[in-house]
Amino acid sequence: MTLRVAIVDDEAPARMVLREYLASDPDVEVVAECANGFEAVKAVAEQRPDLLLLDVQMPKLDGFEVLDLVRRDVAVVFTTAYDEYALKAFEVHAVDYLLKPFSRDRLHQALARVRERLSTAGQGVQATVTPVDLRRTADASGSPLTRIVIRDGADVHVIPVDRVDFIEAQDDYVAVHAGERPRLKEQTLGSLEAQLDPRRFVRIHRSYLLNLDRLARLEAVSKDTRMAVLRDGRRLPVSRTGFARLQELL
Amino acid sequence: MHPILHHWPRLRLFLLAWLPLGAAAGLGPFLAAGGAGHDWVPVALWGELFATPALASWYLVRYTPPGAGIGTLAWRVGGGAVTTASLWAAAGWAWFQLWAPVAPTPAARFTHFAPLAMGAVAVLFVSVSALHYALVAVDGRAEAMRRAHDAEVGARDAELRALRAQVNPHFLFNCLHSISALCGHDPEAARRMCQQLADFFRDSLRAGSERLVPLATEVALVRQYLDIERVRFGERLQTEIAVTDDAEAVRVPPLLLQPLIENAIRHGIATLVEGGDIRLQIRADGGRASAVVDNACDPDGRRGGTGIGLANVRARLHAVYGDQATLTAGATGTRYRVELSWPTEATS
Numbered sequence: 001m002t003l004r005v006a007i008v009d010d011e012a013p014a015r016m017v018l019r020e021y022l023a024s025d026p027d028v029e030v031v032a033e034c035a036n037g038f039e040a041v042k043a044v045a046e047q048r049p050d051l052l053l054l055d056v057q058m059p060k061l062d063g064f065e066v067l068d069l070v071r072r073d074v075a076v077v078f079t080t081a082y083d084e085y086a087l088k089a090f091e092v093h094a095v096d097y098l099l100k101p102f103s104r105d106r107l108h109q110a111l112a113r114v115r116e117r118l119s120t121a122g123q124g125v126q127a128t129v130t131p132v133d134l135r136r137t138a139d140a141s142g143s144p145l146t147r148i149v150i151r152d153g154a155d156v157h158v159i160p161v162d163r164v165d166f167i168e169a170q171d172d173y174v175a176v177h178a179g180e181r182p183r184l185k186e187q188t189l190g191s192l193e194a195q196l197d198p199r200r201f202v203r204i205h206r207s208y209l210l211n212l213d214r215l216a217r218l219e220a221v222s223k224d225t226r227m228a229v230l231r232d233g234r235r236l237p238v239s240r241t242g243f244a245r246l247q248e249l250l
Numbered sequence: 251m252h253p254i255l256h257h258w259p260r261l262r263l264f265l266l267a268w269l270p271l272g273a274a275a276g277l278g279p280f281l282a283a284g285g286a287g288h289d290w291v292p293v294a295l296w297g298e299l300f301a302t303p304a305l306a307s308w309y310l311v312r313y314t315p316p317g318a319g320i321g322t323l324a325w326r327v328g329g330g331a332v333t334t335a336s337l338w339a340a341a342g343w344a345w346f347q348l349w350a351p352v353a354p355t356p357a358a359r360f361t362h363f364a365p366l367a368m369g370a371v372a373v374l375f376v377s378v379s380a381l382h383y384a385l386v387a388v389d390g391r392a393e394a395m396r397r398a399h400d401a402e403v404g405a406r407d408a409e410l411r412a413l414r415a416q417v418n419p420h421f422l423f424n425c426l427h428s429i430s431a432l433c434g435h436d437p438e439a440a441r442r443m444c445q446q447l448a449d450f451f452r453d454s455l456r457a458g459s460e461r462l463v464p465l466a467t468e469v470a471l472v473r474q475y476l477d478i479e480r481v482r483f484g485e486r487l488q489t490e491i492a493v494t495d496d497a498e499a500v501r502v503p504p505l506l507l508q509p510l511i512e513n514a515i516r517h518g519i520a521t522l523v524e525g526g527d528i529r530l531q532i533r534a535d536g537g538r539a540s541a542v543v544d545n546a547c548d549p550d551g552r553r554g555g556t557g558i559g560l561a562n563v564r565a566r567l568h569a570v571y572g573d574q575a576t577l578t579a580g581a582t583g584t585r586y587r588v589e590l591s592w593p594t595e596a597t598s
Contacts (some may be wrong), residue, residue: 010520011424011482017431036523059523059548081423100427147550160550 003111006032006047008040008066009055009079014100018053018079021104025111037061038156044070045154051095051114056080061149061156067092069151072186075117077110144197148176150185157183161200166236167192167209202249204228204242212249252308253385260385265301272298275374279366280356289353296342300371303334304378311382331375335368342367401569418512422447428481443481450474454505462501462570465532465539469493472511472530479515486525487515497534500594503566507541509559510588514545518586521548540591547586560588567592 005028007018015033022028032043036059040052052074056063064085067076071092078089081100089097095117096110148164150157159178168175168182169189175182185192193201193209204210210228218238219227226238228246238246254260276297277290285293310330314323342364346357425447432440453471457463469491476489507530514528526546533540560579567575567590575592 010486010523011428012484013428013431013482016435017427020431020434038523057520059521081420081427100423101430102427158550 001027001115003028003051003115004031004047004049005029005051005053006034006040006043006049006074007053008034008037008043008058008063009053010035010058011055014055014079017101018107021107024104025108028111037063037066040066041069041151041156042154044074045151049074050118051111052076054078056082056085060158064088064092065149067094069149069156075114077114145195148185148192150176150183152183159183161196161211162213164201164211165214165230165232165234166211167201169207199249202242202245204246205237205239208236208242210236215246218243218246252305253382253389254305254308264305268301268304269298271374272300275300275370276367279363279370280359282366283359283363285359285363286353286355289349289355292346292349292353293356296338296345297367297371299341300334300338300374303338304371304375306334307375307379308382311379311386316383316387327376327379330379331372334375335372338371339364339368421512424482425478432481439481443478446474446478450478454508457504460504463504464498465493465500465502465541466498468502468504468507469498469530469532471505472507475508475511476528483515483519483525486522487519488525488527490527490529492529492531494533497532497539500534500539502539502592503570506563506566506590507543509563510541510543510590513559513588514543514586518545518547522546534594537594538591539594540589542587542589544585544587546584547581549581549584563590 003025005022007015007022007030009015009018012035015035019030019033022030031047031049032039034040034043038060040054041061043049044052052066052070054063054066054076056078057080058066061069063076063078063080070076076094077096077098078085078094079098079100079102083099086097095114098106098110145161147158147160150159159176163178165177165179167189168177170184172186172188173184174187174189174192175184189203189207189209193203196209200212201209202212210230214230214232216229216231219229219235221227224240226243227235228238229235254264273294274297276293280290280293281287307327307330310326314326316323318326343357343360346353346360350357425443429440429443429447432443450471453467453474457467457471473491476487480487480489511528511530519525519528528543528545531542531544560577564577567577571592575590577588577590579588580586
């Protein structure tokens with residue numbers, strides 16, 4: 001089976017060496033060469049590669065953000081000069097992690113692993129991904145998310161968390177409200193909550209995660225029912241446990 | 251910390267000296283006033299007892315620094331001497347009454363020798379106070395020397411850290427990867443990059459071993475560094491360096507500019523899809539020199555790095571020029587700007 005590969009690296013020499021190494025394998029087809037994360041997400045949507053060879057440090061979207069957006073569709077092998085991301089890479093189920101500079105043999109070893117993974121899991125690189133993994137991702141990186149990336153077809157939206165008003169659960173999706181119209185992301189509210197700074201984002205209700213900066217006041221509707229009134233006048237329900245969490249933080 | 255009580259060798263010396271002095275302060279006036287020689291024991295003990303208020307004069311000394319003025323000093327130490335001597339005399343009177351059955355003369359002759367003995371211990375009190383002042387001055391100088399030494403060690407530490415930052419391992423790994431890539435397509439370019447990298451590291455190490463280097467050397471290092479990074483970033487990295495002629499000879503701590511350029515690449519150019527430019531402007535006039543690094547950055551990008559690089563540059567500037575050096579840094583829209591300014595005459 002021919003392996004369809006997309007190369008993602010913002011440095012031209014790094015893309016060049018990957019092309020050169022891959023050329024010696026007749027069962028590999030390079031379907032895209034991307035210089036940044038946006039191009040990578042677009043290439044995955046349009047070219048449907050089997051494998052992304054993905055740099056970590058890139059403009060706009062880094063390798064982990066790209067993986068977060070495309071993980072269900074493609075196997076990923078990271079290539080980077082930084083060894084400190086290795087643990088995180090395996091926790092988000094990257095197939096392999098190549099430290100620059102790497103040899104031709106090391107790359108082919110990674111390709112063998114990818115083939116093995118694809119054949120045993122059938123179509124299922126996605127089978128290994130669960131919301132629990134996402135929560136672990138936040139832990140592994142140590143610091144909370146500074147921005148949320150959302151894929152919309154081949155487009156990618158990057159929303160700095162400062163701009164988020166609140167996030168609403170909608171079945172398997174979350175709707176991120178940040179000024180303009182809400183954007184949907186395929187993730188559970190619980191796993192997103194775990195990735196955000198708990199002192200800034202409070203689960204005020206089973207279905208709502210609120211940016212504390214946006215809270216204007218709390219309104220008692222009845223004895224046990226309260227509403228959070230946002231600075232722009234919007235109102236969100238607050239559950240009893242949500243109220244307890246707010247009290248703890250305010 | 252009491253300068254005598256907390257130093258065993260000093261305390262030993264003090265007690266050795268006090269033994270005859272304390273006894274003499276009591277016995278001298280006592281014998282002179284016609285006291286019986288065989289009644290000496292309570293009088294000698296009485297004199298020795300004054301060691302306690304004499305050592306306690308330290309607390310007076312501590313709350314009356316030498317800078318307090320001669321009037322305050324005389325008033326407090328003199329007052330302390332008179333007060334403690336009086337209390338000591340009163341205690342002596344009661345003490346000799348107790349001894350009267352075995353040694354009657356101290357109690358009998360008390361009014362004759364007590365005034366002179368009080369004068370003697372008052373003098374001792376003032377002397378011990380003066381000794382405390384002297385010891386505080388000695389300790390202060392030792393402390394100042396220790397601090398100066400710490401500062402020097404700190405500066406050397408900063409230098410080592412700067413060198414380490416210079417030889418940033420990721421920079422090296424990325425360069426090696428670029429060289430590995432060039433080997434296949436353009437061996438000549440690979441060889442050239444090896445050469446550039448070797449020259450850059452060699453010159454950095456040489457500059458790093460100096461205390462101060464001319465700005466011309468700093469700028470040459472920056473150019474070498476940028477040439478290497480240009481292999482990786484290609485057209486994405488645009489640079490513009492402007493140095494006025496009179497600034498080239500100005501001396502600075504080595505490797506001051508390179509970390510700023512490295513930040514400009516890592517947190518600026520490398521975060522931009524299309525790349526951008528870095529401008530370095532250096533000039534000197536009116537006894538001061540300034541360096542400005544101004545680069546394109548992504549206004550929506552994640553907030554820069556850890557700030558260690560910048561803190562390091564600030565610490566090194568400060569170590570040489572003190573408060574006369576300034577460093578300001580900040581982003582406005584799509585530009586990030588760092589400005590250093592320092593006096594062209596080094597102050598230390």
